[in-house]
Amino acid sequence: MKKSLKPIEELKVRLKEIAHLVSISAILSWDQEVHMPSKGADVRAESLSYLSGLIHSSFIALDTNGLLSTLKKDLDTKKVKGNDAVIVRETWKDYERQHKLSESFVKELSSVTSKAQNVWIEARKKNDFKLFQPWLEKIIKLKQQEAEMIGYKDSPYDALIDQYEPGMTAGEAAKILNDLKDFLIPFIAHLKTNTKDASRLKVKGKFLKEKQIAFNHFISKALGFDFDAGKLDVSTHPFSTNFHPHDVRITTRYKEDDLFHSIGSTIHEVGHGLYEQGITGKHFGTPLGESVSLGIHESQSRMWENIIGKSKSFWKYFYPKLQKQFPEPYKKISFDSFYNTINTVQPTLIRTESDEVTYNLHIIVRFEIEKELIEGSIEVKDLPYIWKSKMKQYLGISIPNDTLGVLQDVHWSAGLIGYFPTYSFGNLYSAQFYDTIKKTIPNLDREISKGNFAPILLWLRKNIHSKGKTYRAGELVKKITGEDLNSKYFTEYLEHKYKTT
């Protein structure tokens, strides 16, 4: 039956089958994090590995009988147009990347990173970088090989970052992030000098988990998260995943002595979740039904978490509700004092616990290190020293040990090199988009302070979510804001917010 289909239709049928497998794999991973009993781990790992083999072979089989190559030729000669052109362009890009990596290489990388993650856990626990060092050396070597197999123009790092932020290069990333760094270092130093406000401290209290869960559901719903097409659950590390735009799962985690441990991360994951719920369901299985890039995804979570979720207008609406849900201690805390508390800027050791300002210097440290590792200008053995000196230089803090320093993140042990900068791109995209949103939606702050988030969500739906991969990230930001990605809007946002408080 399939044989009588036109090639582009045949491709869509096959992509949809692969999408089902990917979606199924996401369900298994979600269950693993949220529900699976401990003894189920081994068989779950086997099931996931079997599925990932099935996905890979189905993807490679797209070019059996030259189906995909033929369509690529038709794309180059403009015989394939419109939405179909997007589908072929993006599928070809993924296929080419996967095709360039030999099976033996993929297996070795998977085997090394799987073992390296266990070693990393051990090394972090024991504060022993030397234990992890040989494994990270192996990973860097493999990622350098990967870059050679993929090919690049200027830096081998180009070939790696392109996987997470398609179209981005090492050079462009360095330029953008250097600009940002040049702003942030003096800005943070200045804030530190000026901020001696005692209210900028964590609020102490006992916040019952059940009451926190109810409040987080309330916020999520108010922002537009559709609970008929999604769920909010509990897991050790907050994450979002989607099986389809009609079934998006987000998670958060709770500490009974720290209310904002859950609220911040919930709003962050809601941001991701709103993006996935806004993708067009009928495109499920094609690149038109997929998000643009990690950076654009992060722009959604960061916009809701920080630009909106830590704004005065936002809390004008939610603070009375929070005071009602948690009268102890909030009924005695003034709005201004509360607002200052949630916007405390203070250099910290751990990236995931840092504020919206210093966060980016954590990323820049990682970006500079991984780029130089891949380009071969520094060596793995020197990382503890380099880490410490950069953290001192950029954030002015001393690193007491490697567990709280270079060993804190899972990414490198998992082979995710080129991934970190997308976190900061998220912040920059979000400010750049938000500048346009503010110019487009009249009285935006007033709407927010009334709890009306629909105008923002509709704008995001129309301009970003519903587009799928129609445009690459670079094109999208230019199309929407008229400019290439840059740090100006984000630094202006910070200046405005922190100079006026």
Next chain:
Amino acid sequence: MKKSLKPIEELKVRLKEIAHLVSISAILSWDQEVHMPSKGADVRAESLSYLSGLIHSSFIALDTNGLLSTLKKDLDTKKVKGNDAVIVRETWKDYERQHKLSESFVKELSSVTSKAQNVWIEARKKNDFKLFQPWLEKIIKLKQQEAEMIGYKDSPYDALIDQYEPGMTAGEAAKILNDLKDFLIPFIAHLKTNTKDASRLKVKGKFLKEKQIAFNHFISKALGFDFDAGKLDVSTHPFSTNFHPHDVRITTRYKEDDLFHSIGSTIHEVGHGLYEQGITGKHFGTPLGESVSLGIHESQSRMWENIIGKSKSFWKYFYPKLQKQFPEPYKKISFDSFYNTINTVQPTLIRTESDEVTYNLHIIVRFEIEKELIEGSIEVKDLPYIWKSKMKQYLGISIPNDTLGVLQDVHWSAGLIGYFPTYSFGNLYSAQFYDTIKKTIPNLDREISKGNFAPILLWLRKNIHSKGKTYRAGELVKKITGEDLNSKYFTEYLEHKYKTT
């Protein structure tokens, strides 16, 4: 690489791949019942249908290049032995059945039953049997065709019941269930006459869901359910499912005005769950890692739910704990009164709400009807009349309408014909096994009344759970009890229990 394997090893590798797909499919179904948001239904149905196609084609592919046929010949000539012989014997049986049904037939049955279930829901809601009638007629005709394709010796019903209780025939089932009926009708009539005890009523009270959940977890754990290898969740209809012996999920449902709504069904599902947790993990993917039959599965749930879970010894241990958890109203209710309440025998309209005695007449009504439908001796249009007259004759009750009568169960609309009798077989097997257990374990009741369930569980593990499909149900019961399946032990159990209260 696979090509260099011996045929039996090649078969095992392929069966394990299929087992992963089956397990994955079970995870998706579990999530669908327990967590999935409503809008996720369509894509979930598509994912499940895609998986089921994949499972079917992988199963049929077992005989590509004659792999399975060759092994079957080796089995017949005794070249394949021991555990391997079980694997080939059972795989061949399944393969032969699936192979005999044409692809177009399977698709039609699936399409008809899928639509029929929606019609059945509507018909039940509207109390309109005529709406459902043409669909049930289609299903009966298809199941008759199925029986012809599969083949049978005496009755076409043989070919259907064999799918759920391998080796059982219509004639043997009729003989066993007739014996049971001949006992039950006068026994129940006698109990009705003698029972005017006012304490045999539902206990009224308000039982908070959270407190019920805690108590059900406590009971489940005490019986031996391993929460590191399983979970107990909430769903509309209680069920058990397993992804592997190390990951078994059971569910129950709660009514705040009826404590035993959840306790009975939880113990029932724990019984199923203990069976699945007791299967040998290393045999995952082969028939040695699968349960024997639906009847044997039900023997486990029924033994724990009724024979053990409604016994005096059981509640000697748990009743003080129940009184502590729910002092209101239980602190004022005597043990004897409580015991009589949970063992009330009273004919009811609905099978799923009936007690352990009358339950079997509900099954016998369904068995007699479906057997005669398949054999062509009665017609679908007459079912409401037949249902009413049998219920009057066997249980002495009048059926007010078809919603509470012939339309109450989903099974027929789903094409599950030959399934019902396995519920009663479960009761008979359980009593027959339990008779042997009592002879084997000294002071069994005393151990139970001390909350020591380990001796029973170990016995079940050793004699039933760990065996997988090594023996067919008929062989297993003979091997364990020395007799073929019969109703004697169950009727003796009932006589002993209800004549002495």
